[in-house]
Amino acid sequence: MDDFDLENWPPRPIENTQLQGHDEAERTLLDSYNSGRLHHAWLITGPKGIGKATLAHRFARFVLANGKKDSGPSLFGDALPAVDPTSLQVEADSLVYRRIVAGGHADMLVIERRINEKTGKLKTVIDVDSVREVGSFLRLTPAEGGWRVVVIDSADEMNPNSANAVLKVLEEPPKNALLILVSHNPGRLLPTIRSRCRTLKLRPLSSDLLTGLVRTYAPDVSHEDAERLAVLSDGSIGHALGLVEEGGLELYAELLALLHTLPRLDVQALHALADKVARAGADDAFRTVTSLLRWWLERMVLTAAGKTPATSGAADDEALFMAGLASQASLDRWFLVWEKINHLVARVDGLNLDKKQIVLDAFLGIESTVQAAR
Known part of the structure; x- marks a missing residue:
């Protein structure tokens, strides 16, 4: 947390190695992975700004860094497993982390709203062109002998055509493919998408934890004001720091x-x-x-x-x-x-x-x- 920069808030979830308050959710993901029966699709839900996308990328990094338990060195020379199997943590100095952040990991695909080339602004939805490659990507043999991983952030922003394209992938999931969907409002998703995913619901952060996080990230804020922000933000660190900034x-x-x-x-x-x-x-x-x-x-x-x-x-x-x-x-x-x-x-x-x-x-x-x- 020492390198946190409030002026550049929010940090990109794909870069964020820090997550607090969701130990139970992390344990659920870790236990599923270690069981050898990892579900092919996860729907991570909860209010905005509490760490859903950060957890999604955290788990994606873990899976890609850990690879198959019987795997040898990868194409890039970093031996697998590369992380502690009792934790989802993958440090920022790992090769897997650096290649994911740089967009150079062959087994990782992130789906988000894209820039409209005509207006130069972010599109209001994730359109079908953005998700069309998901199916073919997941069906490819993993380049590094482990998993192919797709993170969709957020699934709420998919239009009907893109949602149906994702549903087709969920109906016939390829082997060693992992699809992680982030959703602020899962009730808006197709029931058939929800039914084919394992749902992991994140709860708002506790007032005490959020107060401490605000004081850590924004040390100029008094303890009393941090407590007020914790209440006003309903357990969302993203919302709390947004209130500080504004x-x-x-x-x-x-x-x-x-x-x-x-x-x-x-x-x-x-x-x-x-x-x-x-x-x-x-x-x-x-x-x-x-x-x-x-x-x-x-x-x-x-x-x-x-x-x-x-x-x-x-x-x-x-x-x-x-x-x-x-x-x-x-x-x-x-x-x-x-x-x-x-x-x-x-x-x-x-x-x-x-x-x-x-x-x-x-x-x-x-x-x-x-x-x-x-």
Whole structure:
């Protein structure tokens, strides 16, 4: 972790040799490998930013470095097995690691969204052209006598044609072929894809672990603020460090201050916040504020349902404030405003909607929910 660079966050999962908080998942993969009956396809699921892709690449490196247990030296001269069979760790100075990161390992294929040559921007989906080579790649004899490995990150981004192409591979898996799919929302995948994979669900990181990781990766953040980030990020180190980078705690404080003006919002403060996050070049700030607002509304829904959700601790009376607001409208109304705002935010990029208007509509929707109950 000493070489972590917050300015270059997030690190590429294919390069990341550090993973914490998922010992049980690692043990499951290791036990399956050591049993000699490794399943040909794995679906690694869980919230964004908790290490799913890092684990996928970690396991891929292990399999390629370990090769077959009866294998001799590889074509590149590094004897196999090259790693400790009691751990998935493959060090960054290993030849296997270096060739994978450089894209030069003949038995490794990574499928991600590609750059659109016409626009120069990342495509919104993994199209069928990107996955067309998976079947033929996996059916080739492993160049180094072990496995052929494909990582798809993330499977949620496959369009219907690419998903069907992957399904064909899953239906007739080649020998010594390993397919690892990363998914933030497995419910969106074809049921037939899910049924042919062994699912490995990663859980959010514990608050204590995440607090420590934030302090390690961003040492300028105080312990108290790290604890708040751990709550706001729902156990995702990726999300927590994204909040650090974007000034998420300050934006959340502004958001809370505005909400505290309910039942009639401070219109001037609302427009100031909307202008701040909707201006050109503030895309990250917009995503941060809308994400934090949705997070807050989720807690409002839980509070209205009689639950006691964790709050950020940004204000001593935050839980009491939420309880007071929750009592002013029914659970159904709070759920409806949460659903509406999620729908609005999800449509922003696809329909090129006015971001300022989205922010205004979101807060005004909350205001109308509170006022309607009076």
